[in-house]
Amino acid sequence: xxxxxxxxxxxxxxxxxxxxxxxxxxxxxxxxxxxxxxxxxxxxxxxxxxxxxxxxxxxxxxxxxxxxxxxxxxxxxxxxxxxxxxxxxxxxxxxxxxxxxxxxxxxxxxx
Amino acid sequence: xxxxxxxxxxxxxxxxxxxxxxxxxxxxxxxxxxxxxxxxxxxxxxxxxxxxxxxxxxxxxxxxxxxxxxxxxxxxxxxxxxxxxxxxxxxxxxxxxxxxxxxxxxxxxxxxx
Numbered sequence: 001x002x003x004x005x006x007x008x009x010x011x012x013x014x015x016x017x018x019x020x021x022x023x024x025x026x027x028x029x030x031x032x033x034x035x036x037x038x039x040x041x042x043x044x045x046x047x048x049x050x051x052x053x054x055x056x057x058x059x060x061x062x063x064x065x066x067x068x069x070x071x072x073x074x075x076x077x078x079x080x081x082x083x084x085x086x087x088x089x090x091x092x093x094x095x096x097x098x099x100x101x102x103x104x105x106x107x108x109x110x111x
Numbered sequence: 112x113x114x115x116x117x118x119x120x121x122x123x124x125x126x127x128x129x130x131x132x133x134x135x136x137x138x139x140x141x142x143x144x145x146x147x148x149x150x151x152x153x154x155x156x157x158x159x160x161x162x163x164x165x166x167x168x169x170x171x172x173x174x175x176x177x178x179x180x181x182x183x184x185x186x187x188x189x190x191x192x193x194x195x196x197x198x199x200x201x202x203x204x205x206x207x208x209x210x211x212x213x214x215x216x217x218x219x220x221x222x223x224x
Contacts, residue, residue: 008151034211043201043215044154087153091210097142097161098169099210101153 001026004102006088011107017078021105023071023088031092033064035073038085038104047073047086075107083109113137117202117216124192124223132187132219134202142205143185144169144213145177147198154201160185161207192223 006023013019025033033050048055050062050071061074071088088102118133136143141162146154146169156169160179174196176188185204189196199220203213 004153032211043217045215046212049211089211097207097210098144098156098159099213101146101155103151103153 002102003027003100004088004090006102006105008103009106011105012110013078013107014110015078015080018074018076019078019107020075021073021086021088021107023073023102025069025071025088025090025100027090027092028066028069029092030069030090031096033071033091034089034099035060035062035071036087036089036101038087040084044087044101078107078109080109080111083107115202115204115214115216117200117219119219120217121220122222124189124221126192126194126223128192129188129190130192130221132189132200132202132221134185134187134216135183136185136202136204136214137183138204138214139182140204140206140214141182142207142210143179144203145175145185145187146201146203147171147196148201148218149198157187157200189221194223197221197223 035047036044037047038044050064055062059076063072085104087104115136144159145157155171158177160166202216205213
């Protein structure tokens with residue numbers, strides 16, 4: 001079983017819609033959780049951290065369920081500029097200095 | 112601040128050749144990392160370093176070597192290139208205690224034929 005699993009998509013969503021991505025992780029001892037965004041042929045960049053209490057940043061909401069080992073990202077009122085690959089990232093699987101990346105979920109927003 | 116810079120941007124190697132991928136950061140970060148990303152896949156950690164003179168293996172270190180003689184530089188060496196090493200290589204850096212906020216370079220695309 002992969003340490004971090006994501007639905008690869010692609011998700012093709014009309015502009016203005018709400019879209020949600022899910023991610024599961026295998027190691028219950030994992031410490032912290034994040035979403036990174038990667039544009040086509042570019043480097044990944046941190047989008048937001050994920051907390052048990054939930055974390056909201058504008059149109060983006062991230063949620064963690066430790067009991068189910070499940071992380072989610074919700075994007076409301078999607079924009080064309082949201083088209084990217086979203087990487088689920090976990091810290092603490094192989095030590096606290098390292099991040100483990102999921103394979104990513106590709107999102108395309110359709111005008 | 113240039114951030115994290117990587118050279119070259121793109122390279123074609125023949126099987127058995129060797130090369131060094133360069134990575135430099137000017138943010139005085141103590142932690143540095145090398146990842147590879149195969150098409151449609153997530154990033155896999157090759158090697159990492161928590162400071163000058165200290166390096167350690169990641170998930171996929173075979174076929175690679177690193178050194179960290181200065182805080183700024185973290186070169187990745189491929190000794191005998193193989194087609195399986197065709198990938199995009201990303202270098203990243205961060206400060207201790209802020210592992211989640213890794214700053215990535217623009218990547219090096221390597222094709223081994």
